[in-house]
Amino acid sequence: MEKIFFRAESLYDVSTHYCPGCGHGIAHRLVAEVIDELGVREKTIGIAPVGCAVVAYDYWNFDCSEAAHGRALAVATAIKRVHPQNVVFTYQGDGDLAAIGTNETIHAANRGENLTVVFINNAVYGMTGGQMAPTTLLGQKTSTSIEGRQKEKHGYPLKISEMLALLPGVTYVERVSLQSPQEVLKAKRAIKQAFENQINNLGFSLVEVLSPCPTYWGQSPKEALDWIRDVMQKEFPLGRIK
Amino acid sequence: MEKKKILISGNEAIAEGALQAGCTFYAGYPITPQNELIAYMAKHMPKKGVFIQAESEPAAINMVYGAAAAGARSMTSSSSPGISLMQEGISYIAGSRLPAVIVNIMRGGPGLGNIAPAQSDYFQATRGGGHGDYHLIVLAPGSVQEAYDLTQTSFDLADKYRVPVMILGDGILGQMMEPVRLSAKKIKANTFKGWALTGCQGRKPNIVKSFFLREGALEEFNLKLQKNYELIRKKEERYEGLFLSDAKVILVAYGTMARIAKSVISQLRSAGKKVGLIRPISLWPFPQEPFNLKNKKIKYLVVEMSYGQMLEDVKLAVCGRQRIEFLGRSGGGVPSQEEMINKIKKIL
Known part of the structure; x- marks a missing residue:
């Protein structure tokens, strides 16, 4: 019998620490499968973030570096410049990429660094207990926006992908979702595109992944996926931005 | 071979010393009184090396972190307020056992202070500066020649012990010009670093990190760091x-x-x-x-x-x-x- 679905070599055979229904496991797998399919595992260097995915290197079977919160794209810039033949990517959450690391994000993008960014947007800070993130939706309740995010007090959900798409240094920006198997397949295609761009020296590519956090959304895994479809995707529309 | 003698400022001597030591990566952000250093690196970094004017000091030090993780001899320079901004990154460099050279050409503080020479970052430099139990090797040149020589020493010490090394000077040392006898010895290309991130071809993946979640793991690591510091204390005292x-x-x-x-x-x-x-x-x-x-x-x-x-x-x-x-x-x-x-x- 032919085996048609198997664990990527780029993924260790271990269980993850993620909560039930969390999107990180799927996103990690998509990255690993893409790296396998492109045949670049042995020249890949990943940058793990600070946040829930802080120990992503325990799950990925290739070289990895930690980066301080928000600094992943500064670290990645240097690694890629030192080793232009390697494939270098960052994996960052919304607090990391769009709050504390906004400066590093914008400037790496503006320099057109030949990097791939996998940006996980789950609209909360997960690791620290579900605080308001730059991407938290208006009205969304978090431990630091108890009555729901209010535009007057907290400002609006930050659309960093649309902002980055304005920069001439940026080659490719797409927003995808892990809301259904069909969307997961589309997400994988986008992530693959972002890696191919780097391999073809086309410059800065970013894929924003709308990812469920049932724990801090106070929902069941199924409700969280529906919430992405019915609420989150309205604020963060899917598709190619650039 | 006769050694070449040139007239340069302390800032330029540190830059030239770094290049002579095989520094192939520099990232920095402008700040007085060390601007000659960043300008010299921009002008003289060889084609195969990397020079980046970073968007901030935190970005600069994290670029140095990345380059060091990738195995390059890497350096940044700044002055007091900028060095304060780099402390998080320096702590990560120490915690990830990365070799790097950080130059602080001190100015007056606290706060924005002024651009006059000062030595008021001594505590920050010698006590670690950022969070956690760590040290940098801190070298303080007393002349432009020594600034040049100690920069080369700094790279060797950083590699030998896998620690960040700080060159601590002040605005006078950075700005004044003196004749410097250039070293004739050719520095070998970067020595092989088995722990560096290069892609895992033919080996198990390398991980550069300072995060130790398992119970007891951080203490175990910190004891290793302390042992390393003890060795440095024994071997690397320098004075006149x-x-x-x-x-x-x-x-x-x-x-x-x-x-x-x-x-x-x-x-x-x-x-x-x-x-x-x-x-x-x-x-x-x-x-x-x-x-x-x-x-x-x-x-x-x-x-x-x-x-x-x-x-x-x-x-x-x-x-x-x-x-x-x-x-x-x-x-x-x-x-x-x-x-x-x-x-x-x-x-x-």
Whole structure:
């Protein structure tokens, strides 16, 4: 019998620490499968973030570096410049990429660094207990926006992908979702595109992944996926931005 | 081979020393009084090397982190407020056991302070500076030649012990020009670093990190760090001693202050006064050996462009055996020869 679905070599055979229904496991797998399919595992260097995915290197079977919160794209810039033949990517959450690391994000993008960014947007800070993130939706309740995010007090959900798409240094920006198997397949295609761009020296590519956090959304895994479809995707529309 | 001699500033000498040492990665952000350094690196970094003007000091130090993780000899430079901004990154570099060289050409503080020379970042440099139990090796050159030479030493020490090394100078040292004899020795290309991130072809994946979640793992790692620091303390004390065999008053000063102290000493010596000097070159590890003097009548005079920072290390080294006096100015003031001589005459 032919085996048609198997664990990527780029993924260790271990269980993850993620909560039930969390999107990180799927996103990690998509990255690993893409790296396998492109045949670049042995020249890949990943940058793990600070946040829930802080120990992503325990799950990925290739070289990895930690980066301080928000600094992943500064670290990645240097690694890629030192080793232009390697494939270098960052994996960052919304607090990391769009709050504390906004400066590093914008400037790496503006320099057109030949990097791939996998940006996980789950609209909360997960690791620290579900605080308001730059991407938290208006009205969304978090431990630091108890009555729901209010535009007057907290400002609006930050659309960093649309902002980055304005920069001439940026080659490719797409927003995808892990809301259904069909969307997961589309997400994988986008992530693959972002890696191919780097391999073809086309410059800065970013894929924003709308990812469920049932724990801090106070929902069941199924409700969280529906919430992405019915609420989150309205604020963060899917598709190619650039 | 005859060595070439050129006239350059301290900032340029550090840059040239770095390039001579095989530094292939530099990232920095402009700040006075070290701007000649970043400009020199921009101009002279070889084509195969990397120069980046970063968007901020936090970005610069994290680029240095990345380049060091990738195995390159990497450096950044800044001045006091910028070095404060880099502390998070320096802590990560120490925690990830990465070699890197960080140059601090100090200016006056606190806050925005001013751009006058100062030595007021001594505590920050020698106590780690960021969060966690760590140290940098801190070297303080006293001349432009020494700035050039110690920069090369810094890269070797960083690689040898896998620690960040700081070159601590002040605005005067950075700006003044002196002849420098360039080293003729060719530095070997980067030595192989088995832990560096290069892609895992033919080996298991390498991970560069400072995160130890498992119970007991961080303590285990910290003990390894401490063992490394203990070795550095034993092996890497550096200092210059002058007239220590007969001195009644020993000046203790580093960097630019030590130059002024030397003028004072030669003046007083020609008047028959028995004055000597201890010039710590490594500020961490702070040299213990020269303070191990039996004569209880010796008096020390610590002179700083700060208000009693190195003084604490001198107190620890002297350990109550002799009297210690202090003279310090900061915020634009530099203790003058006259002030030093008056003070010495009072205590002789």
